[in-house]
Amino acid sequence: MNRKVSLIGAPTDIGAGARGASMGPEALRVANIQSMLEAHGLEVADRGNLSGPANPWLPPVDGYRHLKEVVAWNRAVHEAMYAELALGRLPILLGGDHCLGLGSISAVARHCREAGKKLRVLWLDAHADFNTSVLTPSGNIHGMPVACLCGHGPQELIEIGGTVPAISPKVVRQIGIRSVDPGEKRFVHEMGLEVFDMRYIDEMGMRHTMELALATLDEKTHLHVSFDVDFLDPDIAPGVGTTVPGGPTYREAQLxxxxxxxxxxxxxxxxxxxxxxxDIRNKTAELAVDLIESLFGKSTLMRA
Structure with missing residues:
Protein backbone atom coordinates (compact mmCIF):
# COMPACT_ATOMS: atom_id res chain seq x y z
CA MET A 1 0.00 0.00 0.00
CA ASN A 2 1.11 3.56 -0.75
CA ARG A 3 2.58 5.17 2.40
CA LYS A 4 2.01 8.74 1.15
CA VAL A 5 -1.52 9.90 1.91
CA SER A 6 -3.31 13.16 1.10
CA LEU A 7 -6.45 14.41 2.85
CA ILE A 8 -8.80 16.53 0.70
CA GLY A 9 -11.82 18.18 2.34
CA ALA A 10 -14.97 18.76 0.28
CA PRO A 11 -17.27 20.69 2.63
CA THR A 12 -20.60 20.66 0.82
CA ASP A 13 -24.06 19.14 1.12
CA ILE A 14 -24.99 20.32 -2.38
CA GLY A 15 -26.34 16.95 -3.54
CA ALA A 16 -28.08 15.93 -0.32
CA GLY A 17 -31.60 16.21 1.03
CA ALA A 18 -30.50 17.33 4.51
CA ARG A 19 -28.09 20.08 5.50
CA GLY A 20 -24.97 19.28 7.52
CA ALA A 21 -22.67 17.01 5.49
CA SER A 22 -20.68 20.16 4.69
CA MET A 23 -19.31 19.92 8.25
CA GLY A 24 -18.08 16.35 7.72
CA PRO A 25 -14.43 17.12 6.88
CA GLU A 26 -13.89 19.10 10.09
CA ALA A 27 -15.59 16.41 12.18
CA LEU A 28 -13.17 13.82 10.77
CA ARG A 29 -10.25 16.11 11.55
CA VAL A 30 -11.57 16.64 15.09
CA ALA A 31 -11.69 12.83 15.38
CA ASN A 32 -7.92 12.87 14.66
CA ILE A 33 -7.85 11.18 11.29
CA GLN A 34 -4.42 12.64 10.47
CA SER A 35 -2.66 11.62 13.70
CA MET A 36 -4.25 8.15 13.49
CA LEU A 37 -2.82 7.64 10.00
CA GLU A 38 0.58 9.01 11.04
CA ALA A 39 0.64 6.55 13.97
CA HIS A 40 0.57 3.79 11.34
CA GLY A 41 3.73 5.13 9.73
CA LEU A 42 2.02 7.00 6.90
CA GLU A 43 3.23 10.35 5.58
CA VAL A 44 0.09 12.50 5.64
CA ALA A 45 -0.46 15.83 3.88
CA ASP A 46 -3.70 17.64 4.67
CA ARG A 47 -4.48 19.70 1.58
CA GLY A 48 -7.23 21.62 3.39
CA ASN A 49 -10.68 22.14 1.95
CA LEU A 50 -11.77 22.64 -1.63
CA SER A 51 -14.07 25.55 -2.33
CA GLY A 52 -17.18 25.72 -4.44
CA PRO A 53 -20.60 27.33 -4.69
CA ALA A 54 -22.83 27.61 -1.63
CA ASN A 55 -25.91 25.43 -1.33
CA PRO A 56 -28.86 27.50 -2.62
CA TRP A 57 -31.39 24.99 -1.22
CA LEU A 58 -33.76 25.13 -4.18
CA PRO A 59 -36.32 22.65 -5.55
CA PRO A 60 -35.40 20.37 -8.50
CA VAL A 61 -35.33 21.66 -12.07
CA ASP A 62 -35.95 19.01 -14.76
CA GLY A 63 -35.33 16.25 -12.20
CA TYR A 64 -32.09 17.63 -10.71
CA ARG A 65 -31.45 19.74 -7.64
CA HIS A 66 -28.56 22.18 -7.85
CA LEU A 67 -27.12 20.71 -11.05
CA LYS A 68 -24.86 23.68 -11.85
CA GLU A 69 -23.41 23.70 -8.31
CA VAL A 70 -23.01 19.90 -8.26
CA VAL A 71 -21.04 20.11 -11.52
CA ALA A 72 -18.74 22.79 -10.05
CA TRP A 73 -18.02 20.79 -6.89
CA ASN A 74 -17.41 17.56 -8.80
CA ARG A 75 -15.00 19.27 -11.18
CA ALA A 76 -13.04 20.60 -8.19
CA VAL A 77 -12.98 17.14 -6.60
CA HIS A 78 -11.94 15.51 -9.88
CA GLU A 79 -8.98 17.82 -10.37
CA ALA A 80 -7.84 17.54 -6.74
CA MET A 81 -8.02 13.73 -6.66
CA TYR A 82 -6.36 13.40 -10.06
CA ALA A 83 -3.52 15.72 -9.01
CA GLU A 84 -2.74 13.61 -5.93
CA LEU A 85 -2.79 10.36 -7.93
CA ALA A 86 -0.45 11.95 -10.48
CA LEU A 87 1.96 12.71 -7.61
CA GLY A 88 1.94 9.02 -6.68
CA ARG A 89 -0.05 9.61 -3.49
CA LEU A 90 -3.11 7.91 -1.97
CA PRO A 91 -5.91 10.51 -1.81
CA ILE A 92 -8.63 10.39 0.86
CA LEU A 93 -11.65 12.56 0.05
CA LEU A 94 -13.34 13.83 3.20
CA GLY A 95 -16.98 14.53 2.29
CA GLY A 96 -19.34 16.11 1.86
CA ASP A 97 -22.28 14.26 0.38
CA HIS A 98 -21.96 11.24 -1.89
CA CYS A 99 -22.67 13.09 -5.15
CA LEU A 100 -18.93 13.86 -4.94
CA GLY A 101 -18.15 10.19 -5.58
CA LEU A 102 -18.65 11.10 -9.24
CA GLY A 103 -15.75 13.55 -9.27
CA SER A 104 -13.58 11.28 -7.17
CA ILE A 105 -14.10 8.01 -9.05
CA SER A 106 -13.98 9.66 -12.48
CA ALA A 107 -10.51 10.96 -11.49
CA VAL A 108 -9.44 7.49 -10.36
CA ALA A 109 -10.76 5.97 -13.61
CA ARG A 110 -8.87 8.58 -15.65
CA HIS A 111 -5.68 7.80 -13.72
CA CYS A 112 -6.16 4.06 -14.28
CA ARG A 113 -6.68 4.52 -18.04
CA GLU A 114 -3.47 6.53 -18.30
CA ALA A 115 -1.48 4.16 -16.07
CA GLY A 116 -2.77 1.00 -17.74
CA LYS A 117 -4.35 -0.28 -14.52
CA LYS A 118 -7.56 -2.17 -13.87
CA LEU A 119 -10.06 -0.56 -11.51
CA ARG A 120 -12.19 -2.09 -8.77
CA VAL A 121 -14.65 0.13 -6.89
CA LEU A 122 -16.16 -0.97 -3.59
CA TRP A 123 -19.28 1.11 -2.90
CA LEU A 124 -20.08 0.73 0.81
CA ASP A 125 -23.53 2.25 1.22
CA ALA A 126 -27.11 1.70 2.33
CA HIS A 127 -28.19 2.97 -1.10
CA ALA A 128 -27.39 1.93 -4.67
CA ASP A 129 -27.15 5.59 -5.80
CA PHE A 130 -28.21 4.49 -9.28
CA ASN A 131 -31.08 6.91 -9.84
CA THR A 132 -31.66 9.14 -12.85
CA SER A 133 -33.72 12.30 -13.28
CA VAL A 134 -36.59 10.13 -14.54
CA LEU A 135 -36.40 7.63 -11.66
CA THR A 136 -35.55 9.87 -8.72
CA PRO A 137 -38.30 10.71 -6.25
CA SER A 138 -36.34 13.69 -4.86
CA GLY A 139 -33.99 15.12 -7.50
CA ASN A 140 -31.11 14.91 -4.99
CA ILE A 141 -28.00 14.11 -6.98
CA HIS A 142 -26.35 12.19 -4.10
CA GLY A 143 -28.71 9.39 -5.22
CA MET A 144 -27.26 9.37 -8.76
CA PRO A 145 -23.42 9.21 -8.79
CA VAL A 146 -23.02 5.53 -9.74
CA ALA A 147 -25.50 5.92 -12.61
CA CYS A 148 -23.64 9.05 -13.78
CA LEU A 149 -20.29 7.26 -13.62
CA CYS A 150 -21.79 4.52 -15.82
CA GLY A 151 -22.89 7.14 -18.37
CA HIS A 152 -26.51 7.72 -17.34
CA GLY A 153 -27.06 11.32 -16.37
CA PRO A 154 -26.79 14.92 -17.55
CA GLN A 155 -24.06 15.64 -20.09
CA GLU A 156 -22.28 18.10 -17.77
CA LEU A 157 -21.80 15.39 -15.13
CA ILE A 158 -21.10 12.28 -17.18
CA GLU A 159 -18.35 14.07 -19.16
CA ILE A 160 -16.32 15.21 -16.13
CA GLY A 161 -13.83 12.34 -16.43
CA GLY A 162 -13.16 13.03 -20.11
CA THR A 163 -14.47 9.60 -21.19
CA VAL A 164 -18.13 8.50 -21.28
CA PRO A 165 -18.90 6.32 -19.50
CA ALA A 166 -16.20 6.94 -16.89
CA ILE A 167 -16.48 3.33 -15.71
CA SER A 168 -18.24 0.09 -16.59
CA PRO A 169 -20.78 -1.27 -14.07
CA LYS A 170 -18.60 -4.41 -14.07
CA VAL A 171 -15.90 -2.72 -11.98
CA VAL A 172 -18.30 -1.87 -9.13
CA ARG A 173 -19.16 -4.04 -6.12
CA GLN A 174 -21.89 -2.57 -3.91
CA ILE A 175 -21.96 -3.76 -0.30
CA GLY A 176 -24.53 -3.20 2.46
CA ILE A 177 -27.36 -2.02 0.20
CA ARG A 178 -30.80 -2.01 1.81
CA SER A 179 -32.72 0.94 0.34
CA VAL A 180 -33.38 1.07 -3.41
CA ASP A 181 -36.22 2.94 -5.14
CA PRO A 182 -38.53 0.77 -7.29
CA GLY A 183 -37.49 2.17 -10.70
CA GLU A 184 -33.85 2.25 -9.59
CA LYS A 185 -34.09 -1.45 -8.69
CA ARG A 186 -35.07 -2.37 -12.26
CA PHE A 187 -32.30 -0.17 -13.68
CA VAL A 188 -29.67 -1.81 -11.42
CA HIS A 189 -30.73 -5.23 -12.78
CA GLU A 190 -30.72 -4.02 -16.40
CA MET A 191 -27.18 -2.62 -16.04
CA GLY A 192 -25.84 -5.78 -14.35
CA LEU A 193 -24.50 -4.02 -11.27
CA GLU A 194 -23.07 -6.49 -8.74
CA VAL A 195 -24.87 -5.84 -5.44
CA PHE A 196 -24.27 -7.59 -2.13
CA ASP A 197 -27.32 -6.36 -0.25
CA MET A 198 -28.00 -6.87 3.46
CA ARG A 199 -30.02 -10.01 2.80
CA TYR A 200 -27.00 -11.51 1.04
CA ILE A 201 -24.75 -10.52 3.97
CA ASP A 202 -27.29 -11.95 6.45
CA GLU A 203 -27.44 -15.25 4.57
CA MET A 204 -23.81 -15.67 3.52
CA GLY A 205 -21.88 -13.59 6.04
CA MET A 206 -19.51 -10.67 5.62
CA ARG A 207 -16.46 -12.90 5.07
CA HIS A 208 -17.96 -14.65 2.03
CA THR A 209 -19.31 -11.33 0.73
CA MET A 210 -15.88 -9.70 0.86
CA GLU A 211 -14.13 -12.72 -0.64
CA LEU A 212 -16.36 -12.34 -3.70
CA ALA A 213 -16.14 -8.54 -3.80
CA LEU A 214 -12.34 -8.70 -3.68
CA ALA A 215 -11.88 -11.70 -5.99
CA THR A 216 -9.42 -11.45 -8.91
CA LEU A 217 -7.57 -8.39 -7.56
CA ASP A 218 -3.93 -8.40 -8.62
CA GLU A 219 -0.91 -6.09 -8.62
CA LYS A 220 -2.29 -4.27 -11.66
CA THR A 221 -5.59 -3.42 -9.90
CA HIS A 222 -6.28 -0.01 -8.36
CA LEU A 223 -8.75 -0.54 -5.49
CA HIS A 224 -10.97 2.43 -4.67
CA VAL A 225 -13.26 2.37 -1.63
CA SER A 226 -16.19 4.78 -1.52
CA PHE A 227 -17.37 4.62 2.10
CA ASP A 228 -20.74 6.25 2.78
CA VAL A 229 -21.11 6.34 6.56
CA ASP A 230 -24.79 5.36 6.22
CA PHE A 231 -23.43 1.93 5.21
CA LEU A 232 -23.29 1.32 8.97
CA ASP A 233 -26.24 0.49 11.17
CA PRO A 234 -27.67 3.78 12.53
CA ASP A 235 -27.59 2.37 16.07
CA ILE A 236 -23.80 2.74 15.96
CA ALA A 237 -23.58 5.57 13.40
CA PRO A 238 -26.44 8.07 13.87
CA GLY A 239 -24.64 11.03 12.26
CA VAL A 240 -25.95 10.70 8.71
CA GLY A 241 -28.83 12.33 6.86
CA THR A 242 -30.29 9.17 5.32
CA THR A 243 -30.31 6.49 8.01
CA VAL A 244 -31.63 3.05 7.08
CA PRO A 245 -32.04 0.44 9.84
CA GLY A 246 -30.41 -2.97 9.57
CA GLY A 247 -26.91 -2.13 8.39
CA PRO A 248 -23.66 -3.91 9.21
CA THR A 249 -22.73 -4.20 12.88
CA TYR A 250 -19.48 -2.89 14.29
CA ARG A 251 -17.78 -6.27 13.92
CA GLU A 252 -19.12 -6.85 10.39
CA ALA A 253 -17.85 -3.43 9.36
CA GLN A 254 -14.46 -4.10 10.95
CA LEU A 255 -14.16 -7.41 9.10
CA ASP A 279 -24.48 13.13 15.44
CA ILE A 280 -24.02 12.61 19.18
CA ARG A 281 -20.74 14.10 20.51
CA ASN A 282 -18.91 13.25 17.26
CA LYS A 283 -19.53 9.53 17.86
CA THR A 284 -20.03 8.71 14.16
CA ALA A 285 -16.87 10.55 13.08
CA GLU A 286 -14.85 8.70 15.70
CA LEU A 287 -16.30 5.38 14.51
CA ALA A 288 -15.50 6.27 10.89
CA VAL A 289 -11.89 7.05 11.84
CA ASP A 290 -11.70 3.76 13.78
CA LEU A 291 -12.85 1.86 10.68
CA ILE A 292 -10.47 3.79 8.43
CA GLU A 293 -7.68 2.74 10.80
CA SER A 294 -8.62 -0.88 10.07
CA LEU A 295 -8.48 -0.10 6.34
CA PHE A 296 -4.87 0.93 6.88
CA GLY A 297 -3.85 -2.17 8.78
CA LYS A 298 -5.05 -2.01 12.39
CA SER A 299 -5.78 -5.53 13.67
CA THR A 300 -6.02 -7.21 17.05
CA LEU A 301 -3.04 -9.52 16.46
CA MET A 302 -0.05 -9.58 14.13
CA ARG A 303 -1.12 -11.16 10.84
CA ALA A 304 1.03 -12.24 7.94
Missing amino acids: CMEMIADTGRLASLDVMELNPAL
Whole structure:
Protein backbone atom coordinates (compact mmCIF):
# COMPACT_ATOMS: atom_id res chain seq x y z
CA MET A 1 0.00 0.00 0.00
CA ASN A 2 1.11 3.56 -0.75
CA ARG A 3 2.58 5.17 2.40
CA LYS A 4 2.01 8.74 1.15
CA VAL A 5 -1.52 9.90 1.91
CA SER A 6 -3.31 13.16 1.10
CA LEU A 7 -6.45 14.41 2.85
CA ILE A 8 -8.80 16.53 0.70
CA GLY A 9 -11.82 18.18 2.34
CA ALA A 10 -14.97 18.76 0.28
CA PRO A 11 -17.27 20.69 2.63
CA THR A 12 -20.60 20.66 0.82
CA ASP A 13 -24.06 19.14 1.12
CA ILE A 14 -24.99 20.32 -2.38
CA GLY A 15 -26.34 16.95 -3.54
CA ALA A 16 -28.08 15.93 -0.32
CA GLY A 17 -31.60 16.21 1.03
CA ALA A 18 -30.50 17.33 4.51
CA ARG A 19 -28.09 20.08 5.50
CA GLY A 20 -24.97 19.28 7.52
CA ALA A 21 -22.67 17.01 5.49
CA SER A 22 -20.68 20.16 4.69
CA MET A 23 -19.31 19.92 8.25
CA GLY A 24 -18.08 16.35 7.72
CA PRO A 25 -14.43 17.12 6.88
CA GLU A 26 -13.89 19.10 10.09
CA ALA A 27 -15.59 16.41 12.18
CA LEU A 28 -13.17 13.82 10.77
CA ARG A 29 -10.25 16.11 11.55
CA VAL A 30 -11.57 16.64 15.09
CA ALA A 31 -11.69 12.83 15.38
CA ASN A 32 -7.92 12.87 14.66
CA ILE A 33 -7.85 11.18 11.29
CA GLN A 34 -4.42 12.64 10.47
CA SER A 35 -2.66 11.62 13.70
CA MET A 36 -4.25 8.15 13.49
CA LEU A 37 -2.82 7.64 10.00
CA GLU A 38 0.58 9.01 11.04
CA ALA A 39 0.64 6.55 13.97
CA HIS A 40 0.57 3.79 11.34
CA GLY A 41 3.73 5.13 9.73
CA LEU A 42 2.02 7.00 6.90
CA GLU A 43 3.23 10.35 5.58
CA VAL A 44 0.09 12.50 5.64
CA ALA A 45 -0.46 15.83 3.88
CA ASP A 46 -3.70 17.64 4.67
CA ARG A 47 -4.48 19.70 1.58
CA GLY A 48 -7.23 21.62 3.39
CA ASN A 49 -10.68 22.14 1.95
CA LEU A 50 -11.77 22.64 -1.63
CA SER A 51 -14.07 25.55 -2.33
CA GLY A 52 -17.18 25.72 -4.44
CA PRO A 53 -20.60 27.33 -4.69
CA ALA A 54 -22.83 27.61 -1.63
CA ASN A 55 -25.91 25.43 -1.33
CA PRO A 56 -28.86 27.50 -2.62
CA TRP A 57 -31.39 24.99 -1.22
CA LEU A 58 -33.76 25.13 -4.18
CA PRO A 59 -36.32 22.65 -5.55
CA PRO A 60 -35.40 20.37 -8.50
CA VAL A 61 -35.33 21.66 -12.07
CA ASP A 62 -35.95 19.01 -14.76
CA GLY A 63 -35.33 16.25 -12.20
CA TYR A 64 -32.09 17.63 -10.71
CA ARG A 65 -31.45 19.74 -7.64
CA HIS A 66 -28.56 22.18 -7.85
CA LEU A 67 -27.12 20.71 -11.05
CA LYS A 68 -24.86 23.68 -11.85
CA GLU A 69 -23.41 23.70 -8.31
CA VAL A 70 -23.01 19.90 -8.26
CA VAL A 71 -21.04 20.11 -11.52
CA ALA A 72 -18.74 22.79 -10.05
CA TRP A 73 -18.02 20.79 -6.89
CA ASN A 74 -17.41 17.56 -8.80
CA ARG A 75 -15.00 19.27 -11.18
CA ALA A 76 -13.04 20.60 -8.19
CA VAL A 77 -12.98 17.14 -6.60
CA HIS A 78 -11.94 15.51 -9.88
CA GLU A 79 -8.98 17.82 -10.37
CA ALA A 80 -7.84 17.54 -6.74
CA MET A 81 -8.02 13.73 -6.66
CA TYR A 82 -6.36 13.40 -10.06
CA ALA A 83 -3.52 15.72 -9.01
CA GLU A 84 -2.74 13.61 -5.93
CA LEU A 85 -2.79 10.36 -7.93
CA ALA A 86 -0.45 11.95 -10.48
CA LEU A 87 1.96 12.71 -7.61
CA GLY A 88 1.94 9.02 -6.68
CA ARG A 89 -0.05 9.61 -3.49
CA LEU A 90 -3.11 7.91 -1.97
CA PRO A 91 -5.91 10.51 -1.81
CA ILE A 92 -8.63 10.39 0.86
CA LEU A 93 -11.65 12.56 0.05
CA LEU A 94 -13.34 13.83 3.20
CA GLY A 95 -16.98 14.53 2.29
CA GLY A 96 -19.34 16.11 1.86
CA ASP A 97 -22.28 14.26 0.38
CA HIS A 98 -21.96 11.24 -1.89
CA CYS A 99 -22.67 13.09 -5.15
CA LEU A 100 -18.93 13.86 -4.94
CA GLY A 101 -18.15 10.19 -5.58
CA LEU A 102 -18.65 11.10 -9.24
CA GLY A 103 -15.75 13.55 -9.27
CA SER A 104 -13.58 11.28 -7.17
CA ILE A 105 -14.10 8.01 -9.05
CA SER A 106 -13.98 9.66 -12.48
CA ALA A 107 -10.51 10.96 -11.49
CA VAL A 108 -9.44 7.49 -10.36
CA ALA A 109 -10.76 5.97 -13.61
CA ARG A 110 -8.87 8.58 -15.65
CA HIS A 111 -5.68 7.80 -13.72
CA CYS A 112 -6.16 4.06 -14.28
CA ARG A 113 -6.68 4.52 -18.04
CA GLU A 114 -3.47 6.53 -18.30
CA ALA A 115 -1.48 4.16 -16.07
CA GLY A 116 -2.77 1.00 -17.74
CA LYS A 117 -4.35 -0.28 -14.52
CA LYS A 118 -7.56 -2.17 -13.87
CA LEU A 119 -10.06 -0.56 -11.51
CA ARG A 120 -12.19 -2.09 -8.77
CA VAL A 121 -14.65 0.13 -6.89
CA LEU A 122 -16.16 -0.97 -3.59
CA TRP A 123 -19.28 1.11 -2.90
CA LEU A 124 -20.08 0.73 0.81
CA ASP A 125 -23.53 2.25 1.22
CA ALA A 126 -27.11 1.70 2.33
CA HIS A 127 -28.19 2.97 -1.10
CA ALA A 128 -27.39 1.93 -4.67
CA ASP A 129 -27.15 5.59 -5.80
CA PHE A 130 -28.21 4.49 -9.28
CA ASN A 131 -31.08 6.91 -9.84
CA THR A 132 -31.66 9.14 -12.85
CA SER A 133 -33.72 12.30 -13.28
CA VAL A 134 -36.59 10.13 -14.54
CA LEU A 135 -36.40 7.63 -11.66
CA THR A 136 -35.55 9.87 -8.72
CA PRO A 137 -38.30 10.71 -6.25
CA SER A 138 -36.34 13.69 -4.86
CA GLY A 139 -33.99 15.12 -7.50
CA ASN A 140 -31.11 14.91 -4.99
CA ILE A 141 -28.00 14.11 -6.98
CA HIS A 142 -26.35 12.19 -4.10
CA GLY A 143 -28.71 9.39 -5.22
CA MET A 144 -27.26 9.37 -8.76
CA PRO A 145 -23.42 9.21 -8.79
CA VAL A 146 -23.02 5.53 -9.74
CA ALA A 147 -25.50 5.92 -12.61
CA CYS A 148 -23.64 9.05 -13.78
CA LEU A 149 -20.29 7.26 -13.62
CA CYS A 150 -21.79 4.52 -15.82
CA GLY A 151 -22.89 7.14 -18.37
CA HIS A 152 -26.51 7.72 -17.34
CA GLY A 153 -27.06 11.32 -16.37
CA PRO A 154 -26.79 14.92 -17.55
CA GLN A 155 -24.06 15.64 -20.09
CA GLU A 156 -22.28 18.10 -17.77
CA LEU A 157 -21.80 15.39 -15.13
CA ILE A 158 -21.10 12.28 -17.18
CA GLU A 159 -18.35 14.07 -19.16
CA ILE A 160 -16.32 15.21 -16.13
CA GLY A 161 -13.83 12.34 -16.43
CA GLY A 162 -13.16 13.03 -20.11
CA THR A 163 -14.47 9.60 -21.19
CA VAL A 164 -18.13 8.50 -21.28
CA PRO A 165 -18.90 6.32 -19.50
CA ALA A 166 -16.20 6.94 -16.89
CA ILE A 167 -16.48 3.33 -15.71
CA SER A 168 -18.24 0.09 -16.59
CA PRO A 169 -20.78 -1.27 -14.07
CA LYS A 170 -18.60 -4.41 -14.07
CA VAL A 171 -15.90 -2.72 -11.98
CA VAL A 172 -18.30 -1.87 -9.13
CA ARG A 173 -19.16 -4.04 -6.12
CA GLN A 174 -21.89 -2.57 -3.91
CA ILE A 175 -21.96 -3.76 -0.30
CA GLY A 176 -24.53 -3.20 2.46
CA ILE A 177 -27.36 -2.02 0.20
CA ARG A 178 -30.80 -2.01 1.81
CA SER A 179 -32.72 0.94 0.34
CA VAL A 180 -33.38 1.07 -3.41
CA ASP A 181 -36.22 2.94 -5.14
CA PRO A 182 -38.53 0.77 -7.29
CA GLY A 183 -37.49 2.17 -10.70
CA GLU A 184 -33.85 2.25 -9.59
CA LYS A 185 -34.09 -1.45 -8.69
CA ARG A 186 -35.07 -2.37 -12.26
CA PHE A 187 -32.30 -0.17 -13.68
CA VAL A 188 -29.67 -1.81 -11.42
CA HIS A 189 -30.73 -5.23 -12.78
CA GLU A 190 -30.72 -4.02 -16.40
CA MET A 191 -27.18 -2.62 -16.04
CA GLY A 192 -25.84 -5.78 -14.35
CA LEU A 193 -24.50 -4.02 -11.27
CA GLU A 194 -23.07 -6.49 -8.74
CA VAL A 195 -24.87 -5.84 -5.44
CA PHE A 196 -24.27 -7.59 -2.13
CA ASP A 197 -27.32 -6.36 -0.25
CA MET A 198 -28.00 -6.87 3.46
CA ARG A 199 -30.02 -10.01 2.80
CA TYR A 200 -27.00 -11.51 1.04
CA ILE A 201 -24.75 -10.52 3.97
CA ASP A 202 -27.29 -11.95 6.45
CA GLU A 203 -27.44 -15.25 4.57
CA MET A 204 -23.81 -15.67 3.52
CA GLY A 205 -21.88 -13.59 6.04
CA MET A 206 -19.51 -10.67 5.62
CA ARG A 207 -16.46 -12.90 5.07
CA HIS A 208 -17.96 -14.65 2.03
CA THR A 209 -19.31 -11.33 0.73
CA MET A 210 -15.88 -9.70 0.86
CA GLU A 211 -14.13 -12.72 -0.64
CA LEU A 212 -16.36 -12.34 -3.70
CA ALA A 213 -16.14 -8.54 -3.80
CA LEU A 214 -12.34 -8.70 -3.68
CA ALA A 215 -11.88 -11.70 -5.99
CA THR A 216 -9.42 -11.45 -8.91
CA LEU A 217 -7.57 -8.39 -7.56
CA ASP A 218 -3.93 -8.40 -8.62
CA GLU A 219 -0.91 -6.09 -8.62
CA LYS A 220 -2.29 -4.27 -11.66
CA THR A 221 -5.59 -3.42 -9.90
CA HIS A 222 -6.28 -0.01 -8.36
CA LEU A 223 -8.75 -0.54 -5.49
CA HIS A 224 -10.97 2.43 -4.67
CA VAL A 225 -13.26 2.37 -1.63
CA SER A 226 -16.19 4.78 -1.52
CA PHE A 227 -17.37 4.62 2.10
CA ASP A 228 -20.74 6.25 2.78
CA VAL A 229 -21.11 6.34 6.56
CA ASP A 230 -24.79 5.36 6.22
CA PHE A 231 -23.43 1.93 5.21
CA LEU A 232 -23.29 1.32 8.97
CA ASP A 233 -26.24 0.49 11.17
CA PRO A 234 -27.67 3.78 12.53
CA ASP A 235 -27.59 2.37 16.07
CA ILE A 236 -23.80 2.74 15.96
CA ALA A 237 -23.58 5.57 13.40
CA PRO A 238 -26.44 8.07 13.87
CA GLY A 239 -24.64 11.03 12.26
CA VAL A 240 -25.95 10.70 8.71
CA GLY A 241 -28.83 12.33 6.86
CA THR A 242 -30.29 9.17 5.32
CA THR A 243 -30.31 6.49 8.01
CA VAL A 244 -31.63 3.05 7.08
CA PRO A 245 -32.04 0.44 9.84
CA GLY A 246 -30.41 -2.97 9.57
CA GLY A 247 -26.91 -2.13 8.39
CA PRO A 248 -23.66 -3.91 9.21
CA THR A 249 -22.73 -4.20 12.88
CA TYR A 250 -19.48 -2.89 14.29
CA ARG A 251 -17.78 -6.27 13.92
CA GLU A 252 -19.12 -6.85 10.39
CA ALA A 253 -17.85 -3.43 9.36
CA GLN A 254 -14.46 -4.10 10.95
CA LEU A 255 -14.16 -7.41 9.10
CA CYS A 256 -15.05 -5.68 5.83
CA MET A 257 -12.30 -3.09 6.35
CA GLU A 258 -9.72 -5.61 7.59
CA MET A 259 -10.24 -7.83 4.55
CA ILE A 260 -9.78 -4.82 2.26
CA ALA A 261 -6.56 -3.99 4.13
CA ASP A 262 -5.36 -7.58 3.74
CA THR A 263 -5.31 -7.19 -0.05
CA GLY A 264 -2.70 -4.43 0.16
CA ARG A 265 -4.35 -2.88 -2.92
CA LEU A 266 -6.20 0.12 -1.44
CA ALA A 267 -5.15 3.11 -3.54
CA SER A 268 -7.84 5.78 -2.96
CA LEU A 269 -10.72 6.39 -0.56
CA ASP A 270 -13.87 8.48 -0.13
CA VAL A 271 -15.43 9.04 3.31
CA MET A 272 -18.88 10.47 2.64
CA GLU A 273 -22.17 11.69 4.13
CA LEU A 274 -20.95 12.22 7.69
CA ASN A 275 -23.38 14.76 9.15
CA PRO A 276 -22.19 16.18 12.50
CA ALA A 277 -25.47 18.14 12.90
CA LEU A 278 -27.24 14.80 13.40
CA ASP A 279 -24.48 13.13 15.44
CA ILE A 280 -24.02 12.61 19.18
CA ARG A 281 -20.74 14.10 20.51
CA ASN A 282 -18.91 13.25 17.26
CA LYS A 283 -19.53 9.53 17.86
CA THR A 284 -20.03 8.71 14.16
CA ALA A 285 -16.87 10.55 13.08
CA GLU A 286 -14.85 8.70 15.70
CA LEU A 287 -16.30 5.38 14.51
CA ALA A 288 -15.50 6.27 10.89
CA VAL A 289 -11.89 7.05 11.84
CA ASP A 290 -11.70 3.76 13.78
CA LEU A 291 -12.85 1.86 10.68
CA ILE A 292 -10.47 3.79 8.43
CA GLU A 293 -7.68 2.74 10.80
CA SER A 294 -8.62 -0.88 10.07
CA LEU A 295 -8.48 -0.10 6.34
CA PHE A 296 -4.87 0.93 6.88
CA GLY A 297 -3.85 -2.17 8.78
CA LYS A 298 -5.05 -2.01 12.39
CA SER A 299 -5.78 -5.53 13.67
CA THR A 300 -6.02 -7.21 17.05
CA LEU A 301 -3.04 -9.52 16.46
CA MET A 302 -0.05 -9.58 14.13
CA ARG A 303 -1.12 -11.16 10.84
CA ALA A 304 1.03 -12.24 7.94
